[in-house]
Amino acid sequence: xxxxxxxxxxxxxxxxxxxxxxxxxxxxxxxxxxxxxxxxxxxxxxxxxxxxxxxxxxxxxxxxxxxxxxxxxxxxxxxxxxxxxxxxxxxxxxxxxxxxxxxxxxxxxxxxxxxxxxxxxxxxxxxxxxxxxxxxxxxxxxxxxxxxxxxxxxxxxxxxxxxxxxxxxxxxxxxxxxxxxxxxxxxxxxxxxxxxxxxxxxxxxxxxxxxxxxxxxxxxxxxxxxxxxxxxxxxxxxxxxxxxxxxxxxxxxxxxxxxxxxxxxxxxxxxxxxxxxxxxxxxxxxxxxxxxxxxxxxxxxxxxx
Ligand code: SF4
Numbered sequence: 072x073x074x075x076x077x078x079x080x081x082x083x084x085x086x087x088x089x090x091x092x093x094x095x096x097x098x099x100x101x102x103x104x105x106x107x108x109x110x111x112x113x114x115x116x117x118x119x120x121x122x123x124x125x126x127x128x129x130x131x132x133x134x135x136x137x138x139x140x141x142x143x144x145x146x147x148x149x150x151x152x153x154x155x156x157x158x159x160x161x162x163x164x165x166x167x168x169x170x171x172x173x174x175x176x177x178x179x180x181x182x183x184x185x186x187x188x189x190x191x192x193x194x195x196x197x198x199x200x201x202x203x204x205x206x207x208x209x210x211x212x213x214x215x216x217x218x219x220x221x222x223x224x225x226x227x228x229x230x231x232x233x234x235x236x237x238x239x240x241x242x243x244x245x246x247x248x249x250x251x252x253x254x255x256x257x258x259x260x261x262x263x264x265x266x267x268x269x270x271x272x273x274x275x276x277x278x279x280x281x282x283x284x285x286x287x288x289x290x291x292x293x294x295x296x297x298x299x300x301x302x303x304x305x306x307x308x309x310x311x312x313x314x315x316x317x318x319x320x321x322x323x324x325x326x327x328x329x330x331x332x333x334x335x336x337x338x339x340x341x342x343x344x345x346x347x348x349x350x351x352x353x354x355x356x357x358x359x360x361x362x363x364x365x366x367x368x369x370x371x372x373x374x375x376x
């Protein structure tokens with residue numbers, strides 16, 4: 072990936088932006104790589120040289136890295152910081168760097184720092200459960216210690232004291248409990264992901280189309296139904312159920328506007344490869360009637376597993 076400096080920010084920021092903060096050590100997959108969509112991983116490898124990001128757009132990732140660096144300094148008895156663990160699954164080595172582990176009389180509590188938005192805190196984040204449960208599996212497998220709790224320590228970057236929405240975080244730092252999975256469930260999840268990555272590599276090597284990203288992987292938002300009335304700018308109500316929306320529209324002498332869910336990872340290009348993704352470009356073409364980017368997604372000549 073090339074990092075540019077369009078807005079002429081100080082050079083030390085460029086140095087920091089180019090630095091690799093996370094290493095997977097000798098592992099073939101880091102936990103984040105296991106979880107990432109196989110298509111994204113392959114396309115990022117293929118287009119590594121073509122991906123361009125300006126340093127000014129990297130504010131949150133820089134601050135996220137800064138947060139981890141600062142947190143590493145908080146030496147406290149009974150707490151283990153930034154421990155990287157390795158384990159093999161069917162001959163494939165995986166590794167995960169765990170932000171914090173608290174030793175309690177009952178067992179270990181794993182905590183992961185996230186610099187995130189209030190919106191993210193309010194959503195049910197399947198990815199957080201997947202990540203932390205792989206950490207749990209690593210701790211139990213490698214250290215042989217029981218894990219009794221999983222928590223996200225969320226630093227809410229856009230916190231507002233005036234927001235009273237249901238589920239809105241009560242403070243700028245929010246602790247979120249993550250459900251614990253059994254070892255069997257986590258192992259099955261890891262095997263399933265590794266198999267998907269193996270298949271993606273095989274498809275790439277044979278020049279076949281990559282597997283589609285799932286709705287979950289694309290961060291698909293929910294389709295909602297807005298009850299509206301002519302002459303009124305805002306919706307009377309926005310509902311998740313079409314039947315309820317239709318009934319309300321009849322009562323209010325209005326109409327229903329369908330607001331289709333959006334694949335936010337694609338539309339915001341959070342995967343970084345949307346312009347080379349056939350799945351997304353085909354959708355845009357069907358919707359807008361024009362091909363926005365290059366839609367050749369078979370990566371070639373990859374040597375990583
Ligand atoms: S654009 Fe969407 S579908 Fe394509 S690789 Fe990115 S996340 Fe997956």
